[in-house]
Amino acid sequence: MTENFEFQFPWLLGLIAMLPVYALLLGKAGRLSALKFSSTDIARTAGAKARAAAGRILFFLRLLAVALGVVALAGPRLANYHVETETAGIDIMLVLDLSWSMMAVDMAAPAEKITRFDIANEVLGNFIQKRPNDRIGLVAFSGVPYLASPLTLNHEWLGENMGRMHIGTIGDLGTAIGDAIVVAAKRLKAVPNSKSRVIILLTDGDNNKGEIEPFPAAQLAAAVGAKIYAIGIGIEKPCYMPAFDPASGKLKLDANGNLIPTLLLQPANYSVLGKMAEMSHGKFYRATNRRELLNIYDQIDQLEKTEVKLKRYATYEPLFHWPLLAALGLLALELVLTNTRYRRAP
Numbered sequence: 001m002t003e004n005f006e007f008q009f010p011w012l013l014g015l016i017a018m019l020p021v022y023a024l025l026l027g028k029a030g031r032l033s034a035l036k037f038s039s040t041d042i043a044r045t046a047g048a049k050a051r052a053a054a055g056r057i058l059f060f061l062r063l064l065a066v067a068l069g070v071v072a073l074a075g076p077r078l079a080n081y082h083v084e085t086e087t088a089g090i091d092i093m094l095v096l097d098l099s100w101s102m103m104a105v106d107m108a109a110p111a112e113k114i115t116r117f118d119i120a121n122e123v124l125g126n127f128i129q130k131r132p133n134d135r136i137g138l139v140a141f142s143g144v145p146y147l148a149s150p151l152t153l154n155h156e157w158l159g160e161n162m163g164r165m166h167i168g169t170i171g172d173l174g175t176a177i178g179d180a181i182v183v184a185a186k187r188l189k190a191v192p193n194s195k196s197r198v199i200i201l202l203t204d205g206d207n208n209k210g211e212i213e214p215f216p217a218a219q220l221a222a223a224v225g226a227k228i229y230a231i232g233i234g235i236e237k238p239c240y241m242p243a244f245d246p247a248s249g250k251l252k253l254d255a256n257g258n259l260i261p262t263l264l265l266q267p268a269n270y271s272v273l274g275k276m277a278e279m280s281h282g283k284f285y286r287a288t289n290r291r292e293l294l295n296i297y298d299q300i301d302q303l304e305k306t307e308v309k310l311k312r313y314a315t316y317e318p319l320f321h322w323p324l325l326a327a328l329g330l331l332a333l334e335l336v337l338t339n340t341r342y343r344r345a346p
Contacts, residue, residue: 008075015070019063030111037139062332068327084193089134090196090304091151093184094124097203099175100186101265102205103167103251106239107289110228113251113259116233117167119290122201123177124162127153127297140165141180143172151191166249177201181217181228181276189224197226199280199302200297204234205268209222218276227282229300230273234265235288241265 007013017029084209098117108114128136128345135151138157149158181199188197207214240261243252252260274284283303287293 002081004079004081006077006079010074012070012074013120015069019067023059023063055190056333058337061330061337064336065327066218067328068323068330072320072324072327074322076319077247078319080315080317082313082315088155090131090198091188091191091194092131092136092198092200092304093132093151093188094136094138095126095145095180095184095199095201095203096120096138096140096166097142097146097175097177097205098167099203099205100141100167100173100246101175101204101234101241103244103249104234104239105236107233107287109290114290115167115251116204117249118199119293120233121162121165123293124202125159127301128158130301131155135191137184138162139180139184139187140170141176141183142170143174144170144178145176145180145210145239146170146185147183147187151187161223168246168249172209175203175205175207176210176231177203177207177272178212178217179210181214181221182212185217185221185224185226188226191300194225196304197224198229199226199282200229200231200300201273201276202231202233203268203273204232207272214272214276215279218279222280226280226315228277228279228280229282230298231285231287231293232273233270233287233293234267236267238264238266251268256316270299 069101073264096119101118102117103115105113105115107116107119132155133153135153136149136155137151138158138161140146149161156265181201184199188194188199191197216229242262243260243262244250245252254260270284270286276282277284283300285296285299287296
């Protein structure tokens with residue numbers, strides 16, 4: 001909000017410039033004495049006093065009162081300019097894979113002990129920060145889906161919930177992609193008058209658990225007007241899943257501080273994800289490292305832009321009464337002086 005002083009009718013202030021002209025044309029400071037004298041010397045002396053005292057002061061008060069009256073007519077006021085942001089936000093459900101294979105470190109730089117889940121969590125956090133005007137929710141899934149956060153504008157709370165999650169949080173093993181998409185679609189459907197509905201699925205595996213297959217789930221998402229942006233992560237060749245503690249989600253290291261390989265993971269068949277995205281009028285992406293995943297979420301951020309409108313308006317506080325009161329005060333003072341100190345003889 002900005003506050004400015006202004007006049008509603010500033011052109012009226014030009015009348016003040018006419019007052020000196022009026023005083024000049026008048027040719028004298030005040031009225032002469034109304035008495036007649038036999039001697040011109042006495043008249044000259046009396047007239048000079050009248051002009052110097054009553055004429056000059058009273059005439060000045062009258063001019064100042066008129067000037068203040070003109071200022072009041074010009075409409076002085078304080079203008080408070082307001083700018084309000086009107087947003088038509090997008091409802092976004094994030095669907096995040098918490099299956100054990102997300103502990104693989106194939107997407108990290110050499111010598112880094114950063115898991116797929118760590119990278120995904122970091123990128124999701126950045127994405128959420130860029131969408132302050134959107135309601136965002138989160139579904140985490142492994143063998144079963146869980147609603148980690150409903151759609152909310154409280155992104156700080158959403159981030160806290162994400163920070164509490166780790167691989168092993170969900171005890172049911174497997175990858176239930178179809179069930180997770182259905183949960184997300186139902187949450188989006190429950191929000192009336194939504195401008196746009198989006199599901200962003202991130203997974204590193206094939207659907208191998210759950211009651212609902214991926215294609216019927218994608219059809220349901222399309223039916224509620226939700227687009228699926230499906231992201232498949234992981235390298236294109238087999239890699240080992242390191243040992244970790246499911247209770248904490250922390251990697252286990254050997255005596256030399258090296259990772260302990262366990263299961264050999266095969267690349268997922270992401271043709272299913274591509275078909276799901278196509279069925280819901282969304283898009284499919286592949287990411288094999290952190291940079292590619294960041295670029296993908298940047299692309300989605302550009303595709304799903306939130307409409308922001310700025311509404312500008314002003315409220316006014318009138319101030320005309322102050323110069324008007326001052327003008328009336330001067331007129332009252334002139335009246336008092338005329339009838340007391342500078343009273344003229346009849």
